[in-house]
Amino acid sequence: MLQHIDHVGIACRSLDVAIERYGALFGVTVTSLEVNEAQGVREAMLALTPGQAAPLATYIQLLEPLADDTPVGKFLAKRGEGIHHIGYAVANVTEALATIGETGRVRLIDSKPRHGSMGASIAFLHPGDLGGVLTELVEPKAE
Amino acid sequence: MLQHIDHVGIACRSLDVAIERYGALFGVTVTSLEVNEAQGVREAMLALTPGQAAPLATYIQLLEPLADDTPVGKFLAKRGEGIHHIGYAVANVTEALATIGETGRVRLIDSKPRHGSMGASIAFLHPGDLGGVLTELVEPKAE
Numbered sequence: 001m002l003q004h005i006d007h008v009g010i011a012c013r014s015l016d017v018a019i020e021r022y023g024a025l026f027g028v029t030v031t032s033l034e035v036n037e038a039q040g041v042r043e044a045m046l047a048l049t050p051g052q053a054a055p056l057a058t059y060i061q062l063l064e065p066l067a068d069d070t071p072v073g074k075f076l077a078k079r080g081e082g083i084h085h086i087g088y089a090v091a092n093v094t095e096a097l098a099t100i101g102e103t104g105r106v107r108l109i110d111s112k113p114r115h116g117s118m119g120a121s122i123a124f125l126h127p128g129d130l131g132g133v134l135t136e137l138v139e140p141k142a143e
Numbered sequence: 144m145l146q147h148i149d150h151v152g153i154a155c156r157s158l159d160v161a162i163e164r165y166g167a168l169f170g171v172t173v174t175s176l177e178v179n180e181a182q183g184v185r186e187a188m189l190a191l192t193p194g195q196a197a198p199l200a201t202y203i204q205l206l207e208p209l210a211d212d213t214p215v216g217k218f219l220a221k222r223g224e225g226i227h228h229i230g231y232a233v234a235n236v237t238e239a240l241a242t243i244g245e246t247g248r249v250r251l252i253d254s255k256p257r258h259g260s261m262g263a264s265i266a267f268l269h270p271g272d273l274g275g276v277l278t279e280l281v282e283p284k285a286e
Contacts, residue, residue, distance in 0.1 A: 002169050003194040005148040005201040008229045012274050021274065025243055026145050026231075051146040051234060056199045058148040082275030083226045086151045088169075091194060100168055131155050131164065132225030 001096055002088040006138040007045070007059035007117075011072050011084040015064035019044055022060060031059070032118050040070025045117050061087070061117060085124070085134035093121045093139040106130060113139070144239055145231040149281040150188070150202035150260075154215050154227040158207035162187055165203060174202070175261050183213025188260050204230070204260060228267070228277035236264045236282040249273060256282070 012018040022028050031047040046060040063084060065073035075084055090096040093113045101108055107126035116122030119141030127134040155161040165171050174190040189203040206227060208216035218227055233239040236256045244251055250269035259265030262284030270277040 002171060002191045004191050004199055005151060008148060008151065010274065010276055018274055021248070025246055025248060025273075028145060048145045048147050048231065050199075051232070056147055056193075058201070079222075080275055082270070083229060086226060088191065089194070103168055105164075106168060127225070130168075131153065131161055132223055133153055 001090060001099065003091065004056065004089050005058060006087040006089040006136075006140070007061045008083060009061045009063055009085040009087060009134075009136070010082070011063050011065075011075050011079075012081050013064065013076060015042055015044055015062055018062045018064075019046070022046055022062070028060060034117060035066070036115070036117075037066070038114065039072075040066045041072050042066060043117060059117075085136050087122070087136035087138045090137050090139055093123055093137050096137050096139075097123050100125065144233055144242065146234065147199065147232050148201060149230040149232040149283070150204045151226060152204045152206055152228040152230060152277075152279070153225070154206050154208075154218050154222075155224050156207065156219060158185055158187055158205055161205045161207075162189070165189055165205070171203060177260060178209070179258070179260075180209070181257065182215075183209045184215050185209060186260060202260075228279050230265070230279035230281045233280050233282055236266055236280050239280050239282075240266050243268065 028046040030044045032045040035042050042064045044062045047057045050056050063072050106129040110123035113121040113123050121139040123137050125135040171189040173187045175188040178185050185207045187205045190200045193199050206215050249272040252267035252269055256264040256266050264282040266280050268278040
């Protein structure tokens, strides 16, 4: 069901500072910059450079909260800057949600897919049922 | 320099519980089970199933501390279960360390590569200089 790690979501206080850091240290640059009002974040996707052996784009997702009372704002207040969640690519997020939901073992934060970065359909699973890991399913936008 | 996300490292109190959970929810199974005395962990690598569009194995790495006074043991005591670090694939970890070290912007936890999972050469970068993200460089074992 999980095809590969699509992205790591990193909470930061300043998107500009974080973008500059990843560029200076690792040479990665911004592929997409978006504001997602529904999720309360300004976010940047930084595509890594796939090697020949693995022609796959995976992403560093930098997340700056739009306000203190957003999920990422609360995360920063409680935990400080750091890794916020992990996103796995799936072929079909609706089917994946149904299969996972049928197990009855994890609360679905999103019972239906919603809009994610770069046109993806996404859904989050509750970290309280996943060993503290906020887990995102990502169906990338069809080419 | 960073080619793709190689793995997400997840700290857990019980490797057996975590392995069972990832199998039941997502159908992922153990590819490699190792004890790394130097790092103070018992660990499992769970390979995701690459889709046709992306023929690349990425991994969930589950980490159980061998003792309370190990890095992962201390992490669990302070933060609880959850995402511990993120690992990026690089073509040559020695060269990547040199390039990153020359920036003078991040402390190298490992100034020389050491042994990682499944025969990889790895090195960690200090989270204090990386927005709270413990970052691992991974040069996978040559085929």
